[in-house]
Amino acid sequence: MTKEMTIQDAFQNVMATRGDVPPKQQRVLAASLALFAEQGFSNTTTKQIAARAEVAEGTVYRRYKTKDELLAAVLAPFVSEVLPNLIEDFATNIVKRDYITRHDLIAAVIQDRLRFAQENRHVLQVLLTELLVRSDVREQLVPQVAPLLSKNLYPVLDRLKVSGELIDWPDDRIAQFMIGTMLSQLARGILANEEIESAGPMMIAFLEKGLAPES
Known part of the structure; x- marks a missing residue:
């Protein structure tokens, strides 16, 4: 199986294709993300970012006056x-398969x-923390994600509803319960410092039972 691209790899790929971001700035942003992830936003200094990006600290300050600007x-x-x-x-590789049962999909x-x-x-x-405290980030993200769910996940849900495998609820509600269950486990894994995958079987059983058609 091909190893899935990490978030940091995807970030660097996006940066590399943007003609409006000079190479030094790309390195600064990539270094910032890596260090924020490794040691936390508050524990990261611009000096460390400059060293990781292999630029002078003044180069960081000329473009970004504060760490908050860097994070933004x-x-x-x-x-x-x-x-x-x-x-x-994810939608192409996982969601769009020809699932026969809700268990297979979930x-x-x-x-x-x-x-x-x-x-x-x-x-x-880092991302979850910012989503929780910054309404501007949430307001920008939702319009980006909603059409992707509508295009990729909802047709699968509709097909399973027609075949009697899934409860006949609105697609956005079913997606909300699936995503919310995963996000809560992510938050628990981070806060309790436990293996995020540990509750996988329980989550699958919970959603499979909760999304079963009404008898």
Whole structure:
């Protein structure tokens, strides 16, 4: 199986294709993301970022006056390009398969996303923190994600509803319960410092029972 691209790899790929971001600035942003993930936003200094990016500290300050500006510059491409690209890849490789049962769909999605969360837990911790405290980031992200769900996940849900495998609820509600269950496990894994994948079987059983058709 081909190893899935990490969030940091996807971020660097997006940066490399943007003609409006000079190479030094790309290195600064990539170094910022890596260090924020490794040791936390508050524990990271511009001196460390400059050293990781192999630029002078003055180069960082000339473009970004504060660490908050740096964080905003890191988050912007995440919202507009990186996360939508990762979701599109996930949809193509996992969601769009010909699932016959709700168990097959739920198990594939949960197992894949928990594995992805475990491999990217430190970067996701930074993103989750900012999503919780910054309404502007949430407001930018939702319009990017909603069409991807409508295009890729909802047709699968509709097909399973027609075959009697899934409860006849609105697609956005079913997606909300699936995503919310995964996000809560991600938060627990980060806060309790436990293996994010550990609750996978329980989550699958919970969703399979909760989304079963009404008898």
